[in-house]
Amino acid sequence: MLQNDAGLKNLNGSIFSNQQPRTAIYIPWKCKAHSIAHFSTTCPLRLVQHDQTTTAWWWHELDYLRKVARKSFNKTRTTKLKEGWATYKSHLREYKTIVRQKQRDAWRSYCEEI
Secondary structure, eight states, X not given: OOOSXXXXXXXXXXXXXXXXXXXXXXXXXXXXXXXXXXXXXXXXXXXXXXXXXXXXXXXXXXXXXXXXXXXXXXXXHHHOOHHHHHHHHHHXXXXXXXXXXXHHHHHHHHHHHO
């Protein structure tokens, strides 16, 4: 018999006894509330701040090319034709080439400003 907790003082024997169903139901909820209280004190919620700056080299055509490559991949994945994979690879190659070019240009312009 546990004497430390006021809610458990009335328990004599098993938690699931038929004599005290209220206390038997009360215990799991009390444990959950206790766990939630400890969790909220040890792990408080906090606001995550996102950096609002944009990428200098990203532009609208890259959005379009990425969307085309993703659509091509999804279509090819479902059909599983070799021609589709060739189309997807060409779209992806074009997208990656332009991304690398824009990143390189942005880095060069940044270095020139210094």
